[in-house]
Amino acid sequence: MERSYLFVPADRPERIRKAIESPCDAVIIDLEDSVAFDKKATARQMVVETMNQFSNSLKKIYV
DSSP states (O other), rough: OOOEEEEEEEEEEHHHHHHHHSSSEEEEEETTSSOOOGHHHHHHHHHHHHHHTTTOOOEEEEE
16 A cells, blocks of 8 residues: 655656655656646656666556
8 A cells, every 4th residue: 555655757857766766655757747748758758768777666656
């Protein structure tokens, strides 16, 4: 059961990494409200690259 969720903007890979390494129970990568429309394609690619780095993480990650 998750008790704490940490929302992070999808266009900030350094924040995604910090969130995954933090003690929160789950990370939610926000591609909608926190990313400007003209940056969404780049943000999607950043999410894929960052997720590949943390593919062995036991933390729940939602996009």
